[in-house]
Amino acid sequence: MGKQSADELHVLMFPYFAFGHISPFVQLSNRLSLHGLRVSFLSAPGNIPRIKSSLLLTPNVEIIPISLPPVEGLPPGLDSTSEMTPHMAELLKKSVDLMQPQIKTLLSQLNPHFVFIDFAQYWLPKLASELGIKTVFFSVFSAISGAFLTVPARDPGDKMPTVEDLSKPPIGFPLTSVTYAQTFQARDFLYLFKSFDGNPGAYHRVSEGMSGCTALAVKTCHEMEGPYVDFMKTEHQKPILLTGPLVPEPPTGELEEKWAQWLSKFPSGSVIFCSFGSETFLDDSQIEELALGLELTGLPFILVLKFPAGVDPQTELNRTLPKGFLERVKDRGIVHSGWVPQLLILANSSVGCYLCHSGFSSLIEGLVNDCQLVLLPLKGDQYLNSKVFAGDLNVGVEVKRRDEDGYFGKDDINEAVRKVMMEIEKEPCKSIRSSHKKWKEFLLNKEIQNKFITDMIKELKALA
Numbered sequence: 317m318g319k320q321s322a323d324e325l326h327v328l329m330f331p332y333f334a335f336g337h338i339s340p341f342v343q344l345s346n347r348l349s350l351h352g353l354r355v356s357f358l359s360a361p362g363n364i365p366r367i368k369s370s371l372l373l374t375p376n377v378e379i380i381p382i383s384l385p386p387v388e389g390l391p392p393g394l395d396s397t398s399e400m401t402p403h404m405a406e407l408l409k410k411s412v413d414l415m416q417p418q419i420k421t422l423l424s425q426l427n428p429h430f431v432f433i434d435f436a437q438y439w440l441p442k443l444a445s446e447l448g449i450k451t452v453f454f455s456v457f458s459a460i461s462g463a464f465l466t467v468p469a470r471d472p473g474d475k476m477p478t479v480e481d482l483s484k485p486p487i488g489f490p491l492t493s494v495t496y497a498q499t500f501q502a503r504d505f506l507y508l509f510k511s512f513d514g515n516p517g518a519y520h521r522v523s524e525g526m527s528g529c530t531a532l533a534v535k536t537c538h539e540m541e542g543p544y545v546d547f548m549k550t551e552h553q554k555p556i557l558l559t560g561p562l563v564p565e566p567p568t569g570e571l572e573e574k575w576a577q578w579l580s581k582f583p584s585g586s587v588i589f590c591s592f593g594s595e596t597f598l599d600d601s602q603i604e605e606l607a608l609g610l611e612l613t614g615l616p617f618i619l620v621l622k623f624p625a626g627v628d629p630q631t632e633l634n635r636t637l638p639k640g641f642l643e644r645v646k647d648r649g650i651v652h653s654g655w656v657p658q659l660l661i662l663a664n665s666s667v668g669c670y671l672c673h674s675g676f677s678s679l680i681e682g683l684v685n686d687c688q689l690v691l692l693p694l695k696g697d698q699y700l701n702s703k704v705f706a707g708d709l710n711v712g713v714e715v716k717r718r719d720e721d722g723y724f725g726k727d728d729i730n731e732a733v734r735k736v737m738m739e740i741e742k743e744p745c746k747s748i749r750s751s752h753k754k755w756k757e758f759l760l761n762k763e764i765q766n767k768f769i770t771d772m773i774k775e776l777k778a779l780a
C-alpha cells in the first residue's frame with residue numbers, strides 16, 4: 317500500500333513499557349495529533365487504561381495493543397516496569413527483543429512514515445528500513461543525559477568503562493556548569509554498560525538505535541540545553557528534532573478533598589511537596605534522614621514515598637520512618653505511599669517548595685509553578701538533570717551529597733530547604749527566584765512552546 321502524501325504524516329509511537337517513558341510519548345503524540353498527523357500508539361494491554369486517561373483520542377489517533385512475549389522468570393500479565401522487580405525489568409528487555417516478528421507484521425500492515433522508538437528497540441531501525449519505513453529515536457531523557465552518557469565518544473569498545481572514566485565528561489563535551497559527576501553518580505552510570513543474561517546493555521541499545529535511525533528527537537529545546545544538543549548533533553551526525561520540554565496542559569478537575577482540605581490549613585507558599593516520580597525509591601537510611609530533615613525545617617510537608625513491586629508499602633513505612641516521627645509532625649506533616657495528583661498539588665497555592673528526584677517531567681512541572689526546587693536525584697539521568705537545573709539554569713539547589721556514596725544527612729536536607737525558603741533576601745535565593753520566574757514565563761509562553769512542534773513537523777515532512 318503506497319504511503320499517503322507527507323501532508324497526512326502517519327507516525328507509529330512505540331515507547332518502552334515504563335510510565336516515565338510512556339508519559340512523554342503521550343505528550344508528544346497529543347501535540348502531533350492536534351496538528352493533524354495520524355498517530356498509532358503501541359503498548360501492552362495493561363497500560364492502555366492509564367494511557368487513555370491522558371492520550372487525546374481524536375479520530376486520527378488509535379491505540380494498538382501489543383503483547384509481550386513470554387520470557388522465563390518474567391510472570392505473564394505484567395505490562396510495565398511499575399509492576400516488576402528490578403530483575404524482572406531486565407527480563408522485560410528480552411521480551412521486547414522477542415517482539416520483532418510481531419512488530420514486522422504490524423509495520424507491513426500500517427506502513428507509517430515514521431516509527432518513533434525508545435532506547436530498548438535497537439533492532440527496529442533495520443527491520444523498518446527493509447520495509448521502506450523511517451525511524452526516529454525519541455529520547456525521553458534530557459539532552460545533558462544523551463550528551464554526557466550515550467554519545468559515540470563514550471563507546472568503550474569491548475572494555476567496561478571505569479568509574480573514573482564516567483566521572484569525567486566524554487571527549488569534546490561542551491564547557492558548561494557540568495564539569496564532572498560525583499563518584500557515587502559515576503558508579504551508577506556503570507549500569508548502562510552492563511549486559512544482563514547476555515542481552516545487550518542500555519548503552520549498546522541506545523547507540524545501535526541512534527546510529528540506525530533516520531533522526532533523533534529529544535524532549536528539550538536549545539534555550540535550555542543548546543550546548544548539549546549541539547554536541548549530540550556533532551557526535552551523531554544526523555538531524556536532531558527538538559520537541560521542546562512538552563509542558564503538560566494545566567491540570568483539569570479539582571484536587572481531592574483530603575489534599576485540598578489539609579493544604580488549606582497552611583499559609584500560601586509554606587508547604588514542602590516531597591515526591592520522587594513514578595518509579596524512584598529511597599533506601600532505609602535515605603528515608604530516615606529525609607524525614608528527620610523535613611522535620612528540622614519546621615515547615616509543613618507532604619512526603620510521598622513509593623516502594624518496589626512485591627513489598628508492602630505500609631510495612632516499609634513502619635519499618636523505615638524514625639521512631640516517634642509521625643507523632644511529632646502530626647499537625648504539619650503527611651506521609652503517603654502511592655500515586656498522588658502531582659500536577660494539582662504543585663499548582664496548589666499553599667505549596668511553596670518541591671523537593672524531588674529531578675525526573676525531567678517533574679522538574680518542568682515544578683518550573684511552571686511557584687514552588688522552589690530542592691533537588692535530590694537518586695539515579696541515572698536524574699543526576700545530570702539536577703546539575704543543569706541547579707547549574708546552567710540556576711533554578712534550584714541540590715542537596716549536598718558525600719562523594720563516595722551519595723550519603724546525605726538531615727542537616728543537608730534542612731540546609732537546602734532553608735536556602736530557598738527562608739533566606740529569601742540573600743543569594744543564592746534571590747537569583748534562583750528570578751531565574752525561576754524567567755523560565756516559568758518561557759515555558760508558559762504558548763507561542764514559543766507551540767513553535768517547537770510546528771518546526772518539528774516541518775522537519776518530519778522534509779524527511780518523509
Ligand SMILES: C[C@@H]1O[C@H](OP(=O)(O)OP(=O)(O)OC[C@H]2O[C@@H](n3ccc(=O)[nH]c3=O)[C@H](O)[C@@H]2O)[C@H](O)[C@H](O)[C@H]1O
Binds near residue numbers: 336596657676679
Ligand atoms: C525517563 C525516566 O523518567 C523517570 O521519570 P519519573 O516517571 O520517575 O518521573 P517524572 O519524569 O518526573 O515523570 C513522572 C510523571 O508522572 C506524574 N506523577 C508521578 C508520580 C505520582 O505520584 N503522580 C504523578 O502524577 C508526574 O506528574 C510526571 O508527569 C525517572 O526520572 C527515570 O530516572 C527516568 O529514567
